[in-house]
Amino acid sequence: MKIEYTLFHKDKKTNARYGEIKTNYGTYETPIFMPVGTQATVKTLSPEEIKQMHAGIILSNTYHLWLRPGADIVKKAGGLHKFINYDGPILTDSGGFQVFSLAKPKDISEEGVEFKSHINGDKLFLTPEKSIEIQNKLDSDIAMCFDECPPYPVTHEYMQKSVERTIRWAKRCKEAHKNSNQSLFGIVQGGEFADLRKYSAEETVKIDFDGYSIGGTSVGEDKNTMYKMIDYAVKYLPSNKARYLMGVGEPTDILEGVERGIDMFDCVLPTRLARHGHAFTRMGKINLKNAKYKEDFSPIDNSCDCYACQNYTKAYIRHLIVAKETFGQRLISIHNLRFLIKLTEEIRQAIKEDRFLEYKTNFLDKYR
RNA sequence: GCGGAUAUGGUGAAGUGGUUAACACAUUGGAUUGUGGUUCCAACAUGCGUGGGUUCGAUUCCCACUAUCCGUC
DSSP states (O other), rough: OOEEEEEEEEEEESOOOOEEEEEEEEEEEEEEEEEBBSSSTTTTHHHHHHTTTOOOOOEEEEHHHHHTHHHHHHHTTSSSSHHHHSSSSSEOOOHHHHHHHOOOEEEEOOSHHHHEOOOOOOOEEOOOOHHHHHHHHHHSSSSEEEOOOOOOOOHHHHHHHHHHHHHHHHHHHHHHOOOOOOOOEEEEEOTTTTHHHHHHHHHHHOOOEEEEOOOOOOOSOOOOOOOHHHHHHHTTTOOOOOEEETTOOOOHHHHHHHHOOOOOOEHHHHHHHHHHEEEEETEEEEEEGGGGGOOOSSOOOOOOSSHHHHHHHHHHHHHHHTTTTTHHHHHHHHHHHHHHHHHHHHHHHHHHHTTTHHHHHHHHHHHO
């Protein structure tokens, strides 16, 4: 079956909403944060550890899995869930963002995008139909439309052409998508332009997808611009479908997104920061490599219930990171992901009790 | 004991008779938002073993001393 979104409660003072998403692999409350596992693994972590931190949906990636090991191999394995031994829901990104972010140089035409593999330089051609075909083979629960994610900033003229093309591609994605067990999300683009966000949202909604996401954020714009991009788009999205803000994962931005009516977030930040020794705490982000933690035998965050905080000290984790031991990367990854997941748990509770703004203010008061 | 060589920041190591003494590692900060896990940026020797001398000026030339290394007895 397709996923089903149910809205339970809307905050009285803001657009924040509490709901749930029913999937073939369980039901999950929203707002939700989704860990990213680009290459069919959340870097450094096992599926068991992902489950232990009460994660719901995880992400994987069309582009990366297409190049390696190849969609057919995943299909032969019995689909992504079996291949990676994860029995929770999986969302696959379409490859649109990767084409933009790492497969340069690229040549965008109406048919699709020609670019070079970042692995071996192979000439590749990705189209909406191809992306959907790959995602079908991967057998994820939620597939994303193949879109163009233009850099920031770009002229209104360019963005308009890009948005129109992304809408035509969205139609082709919908047309190519036949899998009744897989949901398909449309993506709203339009950069920082209010009129284009509106146009993109309205046209994408007309095509009728199982959920909608806001793309083209966190590509270098400042935070206020990003919040405006959300505002411009979200008001044209139907309230009975899930809304997904792509690539956003700073605690501050999650709160701002939730306030504006976003249900789903994903971000590489918690795991990437972890690999570089940075950890989220209630008081803000800290750099565990800092010399001041050499003899700090307290956990990363006293109030955290994660495996790392229950068992290990800053001094030890700092040593592991400085010594480039992967166990350190794992411990902080576990902590950072759990931190964001717990944040969304608390957000949901706050929305239920109509005190989201109060919660947000309290959180931001201490954070940073 | 004799002969020879070398002495540059935490480490390895460039370099020059004259403005800011390369670079790398380490260290210390910072960055990172639909992940190219090993990335990027920045700071870091007021001084070139010690003491004299030559020179307008010496880390660079000369002398002594000290230390280290090699050879030799």
